[in-house]
Amino acid sequence: MTFGKGCHLHLIDGSAYIFRAYHALPPLTRKSDGLPVGAVAGFCNILWNELSRNGGKDAPTHIAVVFDYSSKTFRNEIYPAYKAQRPEPPEDLRPQFSLTREATRAFNVACLEADGFEADDIIATLAQQAVDAGGACTIISSDKDLMQLVGNGILMRDPMKDRLIDRAEVEEKFGVPPEKVVDVQSLSGDSVDNVPGAPGIGIKTAALLINEYGDLDSLLARADEIKQPKRREALIQNADLIRISRQLVTLKRDTPLDVTLDDLEVRAPDPERLMAFLTDMEFRSITRRVAEKLKIAPPAITETPPATPEDAPRPEAPPIDPGTYEAIRDMAALQAWIDRIRAAGHVAVDTETTSLDEMRAELVGISLCIEAGQAAYVPLGHRQGGGDLFGSSDLVAGQIPMEEALAALKPVLEDPAILKIGQNMKYDWKILARHGIRIAPFDDTMLMSYAMHGGLHGHGMDFLSENYLSHIPIPIKSLLGSGKSAITFDRVGIEDAVKYAAEDADITLRLWERFRPDLHRARVTTVYETLERPLVPVLAEMEMAGVKVDRDTLSRMSNAFAQKMAALEDEIRTLAGADFNVGSPKQLGEILFDRLGLPGGEKGKTGAYATGAEVLEDLTTMEDSHPTGARLAARVLDWRQLSKLKSTYTDALQDHIHPETGRVHTSYVIAGANTGRLASTDPNLQNIPVRTEEGRRIREAFVAPAGRRIVSLDYSQIELRILAHIADIPALKQAFKEGHDIHAMTASEMFNVPLDQMTPDIRRQAKAINFGVIYGISGFGLARNLRIPRAEAQGFIDRYFERFPGIKTYMDDTIAFAKAHGFVQTLFGRKIHTPDINAKGPGAGFARRGAINAPIQGTAADVIRRAMIRMPAAIAGLDARMLLQVHDELLFEAAEDAVEPLIARAREVMEGAAHPAVHLSVPLIVDAGQGANWAEAH
DNA sequence: TGCGTCACG
DNA sequence: GACGTACGTGACGCAC
Incomplete structure (x- = not known):
């Protein structure tokens, strides 16, 4: 209707x-x-x-x-x-x-x-x-x-x-008719909502004034006519605040x-779904009342408390049987399924495509599942096996035309009253977004698992199915093959595709049914709903936007690197007196330690010499005793740096430039890192060089299109600030509040050096200690980092703990909490499990340091997630968009005249991102930059 | 496929 | 007393 x-x-x-x-x-x-x-x-x-x-x-x-x-x-x-x-x-x-x-x-x-x-x-x-x-x-x-x-x-x-x-009721309350309520509220303000209004003027006076002068604008224009001096002054002095108040109260x-x-439109409830919810909540009387009204028998409510979540009673579900799934091949069948979805109020959805790269993948089919065992597959883009030289070929008969099927599904996928359930929904969200469909609302079983089981295991569907449903899904390899002869999903026969694809939707639905109550039991619903799920559309938009990368810049750099590398290789082979592959650590080790007889060669567990940067740097100091080896090591270090830059960045990035958009589209893994950090893949845009001058120039290739600018905002020292808050270290908190140099302050405190006599070297040592604390410091680790004797490093640590006793307490408490509960938590409630915390042997060290680091790194990750989730609304209306996240940095692209407002709004969101859930006792500070490219903006 | 190496926060 | 160690990631090339 x-x-x-x-x-x-x-x-x-x-x-x-x-x-x-x-x-x-x-x-x-x-x-x-x-x-x-x-x-x-x-x-x-x-x-x-x-x-x-x-x-x-x-x-x-x-x-x-x-x-x-x-x-x-x-x-x-x-x-x-x-x-x-x-x-x-x-x-x-x-x-x-x-x-x-x-x-x-x-x-x-x-x-x-x-x-x-x-x-x-x-x-x-x-x-x-x-x-x-x-x-x-x-x-x-x-x-x-x-x-x-x-x-x-x-x-x-x-x-x-x-x-x-x-109207009469409103007039009684406000003294004016509804159309003038806003005027009255603007004047009187509201102390509960912090609407300022005019001081000393309440609803009564406001109504009096409005009734006398007609409306707010006339009143403000003629304020000087008011006889009572207090009222007159209150209005004249606060005219701006009153106008702001009007903006606040006007809906x-x-x-x-x-x-x-x-x-x-009003819809009758689905009795089964409603009963399931009410009985799950264990509402006895409402369940009975609703059942009576709907003329059905109320289901029994079991109240036996489960000993552990795993032992919780699970509803019986039929076994997974791919033979029972349906192929939807015409509109009548699709419409019947849509009706069933509307009645159910939820549906598990999975898309099948030709590629794992969402920006290049073509949609091949969609599977749907309403309840365990009730699943179907809609083939849309399956093609004949052969195809011509160009890979094109005809669609297989018996498929609904894609546009027609999507037009029918779009209202369902976008219906706010129908919950869509997916596994790794960001993938499907992007595929369907390319067809003009924005999935909402949705649940994501991968993210539910991440919120509940972070640190315990991965969250891929195959693992979840096997572990939680005791069912091994049909391997995709059995359909596509592997290696060179692998085919794409559009070449899979529809009968096989139905079994595989519909099974995925069936499994997803069953996982959802199982995880939904578990999420509450594990007390991570808020984490899931505020830190995981809302990130999906935000990241999807960023990934689809991509970042412009200039191919010519990269190509020129690649050529320059190649020339330098060739020259270095000649020199290296001359020094070695032999021809060998410089890129082979094994061959290099043999040259250095066997052929040239340099000292310090240590073989690892594979029997090869270690030739890492640290080893080579040690060798370069042997100019006196082994001049050839020292120079060889130095050249290899140079060569390695260039080789890394060329293969990983200047060459590989060019291959990632999308042929149609001319931009690079990374993909963020939401549920990858244990601490809550994102990971960036294909390509990884979170490790673009910056520490060396030569590497930093690669960022010049990340550019803004004509008329636009790259804007970068990053949190200053966010992890140390969070440490200061969590461990409650007054000296650190004070230093952050007053905006002091935190490393210099630490150095001054530890080494008794006044700030005005601070040397860069002492500050550097203190900085290493500050970072060490975040990582779960050890004497050995600090000694290696600072290249000082271990006893000396241990002395630094002892002193640090002495000066900041809260740090030691935090570490001990965190370990104790992890041992007692099997997990640690961020300030926002994210759980990171620590299954190895009670292990014996060397593994225990890793687990302990991980447990110390996770709440700090994880809280910082939560903070920037919150900022990212709020960002689209905060910058709406500006010609600007968010492109990349690099753990403590957000990168934007904006029209030139939008740069200033963007920085102001984004900074406010980022600095206030912990609120209102957490009130940090240290300020979060965000630095901003802008330029024609990433190098300039950073 | 596993390992060594090295890029980032 | 010895073990082995800074935290978190991903991509590349080599060697098997």
């Missing part, structure tokens, strides 16, 4: 519901595992009451529940203090936010939120759309901030008092939304 005259939209203020439910009910926890669910129970009750209200003339034809997305909105850009001193939600409420959204979907009601906007803005926008379309709208809320909307077909209803709020009626009114 198209929304129009006679339609009635109900908009429920979900966030207000949650807080009301939370405060109205005693703290209630789920019996089996103690998960706090009181607010969810209250929310379900209110929502169910709302949905079961008897018809009548105000019965909704369309309905949605609207939530706040986060505490940071566009209003913070206008006025940073806005809602800033809002208290943190209580600890036992936080995990319930996501559950209420799940509840909303379980009731089959559209669940809306928008990054950068308040729920009130979405409500204002949809209400306006509803009346513009000739329909009516009822807002279910008692929030006074929404009262400005009342009138012209928009009503409010207080859900608690069950009372209508009409945005044109919030960008990805749904239309038609998407919000």
Whole structure:
């Protein structure tokens, strides 16, 4: 039904519901595992009451529940203090936010939120759309901030008092009609939300003034006419603040939304899905009430607490049998599946393509799964086996035309009320984005596993299936072959493809069913929902944007390197007196230590001499005793540097320039690094040289297109700042607050050297110690790094611990925590498991240092993830985009006149990224640069 | 495929 | 008392 005259939209203020439910009910926890669910129970009750209200003339034809997305909105850009001193939600409420959204979907009601906007803005926008379309709208809320909307077909209803709020009611509260509520609020301000207003003027006075002068602008223009001196001055002095206040309190009626009114049509809940949710929450009375109303038998709720998550009772699922999967070959069959998906409210999705490179891959088919064992595959791009010289060939018959199938699936994949489930969703998201489809909302089983099992094992589907479902999936090699004779998926026969592809969707769905309750039990729902899942579209957009790389610059550098290398090779062979492969460590070792008889040759476990940079650097100091060997070692070091730069960078990067975009598109691995860091692959753009002058020039090839600039922002000393906070070191915190040179301060403290007598060498030693602390310092490691005797290094460490005793306490406490729990945590709750922490032997050292480092490195990783997730909304409207992340640095490309505002906004987001979840006791500082290329910007 | 090496934070 | 060690990554070439 198209929304129009006679339609009635109900908009429920979900966030207000949650807080009301939370405060109205005693703290209630789920019996089996103690998960706090009181607010969810209250929310379900209110929502169910709302949905079961008897018809009548105000019965909704369309309905949605609207939530706040986060505490940071566009209003913070206008006025940073806005809602800033809002208290943190209580600890036992936080995990319930996501559950209420799940509840909303379980009731089959559209669940809306928008990054950068308040729920009130979405409500204002949809209400306006509803009346513009000739329909009516009822807002279910008692929030006074929404009262400005009342009138012209928009009503409010207080859900608690069950009372209508009409124009008269608003006028009673504010002393003015709804259209002038904004004017009154601008003057009176709001101490709870930190809206400044004019000091000394409350609602009563404000209404009086507005009624006298007509509206706010007239009032401000004629402020000097006010008789009372205090009021007059308050208005004249604070005219700007009042205008800012107006911007803050005025609800945005044109919030960008990805749904239309038609998407919000009332749908009956799917009894099975709703019951599954309610029984999973262990809500006895609501389950019974809902079951009665739906005329079904209420399922039993088991309350036996599981001994461990692994022993939790699992619902019976049929065995995985690829023989039962369906091939969807015509629109009728596809439509039937779409209907089933809509009824289920969720679907596991997997795309099959011709390549693992999302920017080059062509879509071949899509598999779908609604419940365990119920899976299907839609072949779209399968081709005849042979093909001509150019690899092109005809499509196999019996496939729905791709555009037609995608047009039918797009509304489902983008429907806010249908949850899409994937394994490594960033891949499928990018493939479908290239066909104009933006998947939302979604869950990702890989990221769920990462949040729960980080540090325990990998999170690829094959491993997860075998480990958690005891099922080994069909190997892709059995279809594609391997090596030179490997084929692409479009050449796989459709019958085989159905089995393989649909099985993947089936497995994904089963993993999701299993992981969903586990996520709550492991207390990592917030990590998953705030640090993992929202990163997917952000990274996908960055990867698709790519970074422009200038081929000519790289090519010229490659040629120059080749010439220098050839000259070095000649010299090396002359010095060696033999022809050998300089690139072979084995041959080089034999030349140095056997043929030339240099001392210090040590063979490793493979029987080869070690020839690493450290070994060669030692040899270069033997100019007196072994002049030939010393010079040979020096030349090899030079050659190695050039060889690295050429093979890994100037040559390889050229091969990664995309033929159509002319840009390099890396791929970030979200669930790769144990600590929460991202990893960059194909190519790795997180290790582009910078430490040597020659290497740094490679960054000149990373350029901005004409008229644009590269902008780089990076956190200054973020890990040391986090260490100072976590370990609570007053001296370090003080130094950061006052903006001192932290390494110099450390040196001064440790070596009793006044700051004005600091030498670079003493500072360098202190810097090495500071880094060593982050890495889980050892006397041996520090000695090797500083090239000093081990006893001396140990003396430094002892002294450091003496001066900063909190560091030692942090280390000991962290190890003890890891031994007791089997994991350590970041400030944001990310868990990093430490399975080897109780190991005996040399492995124990690694595990201990890893446990010390992980909370620090991981917290820094969490901070920049939070910044990245907020960044798109923060820079919306600027001609600028985020391109790369390098652990503590974000790289952007921007139009020249957008550079300044970009730096201002991005810096604010990055420096404030820990808020509001964590209040760091040290400031985070971000440095910024810009230029025509990365070398200039950094 | 494993190892050594070396690029980055 | 000896073991072996700074933390976290990915890509390349060689040797098997």
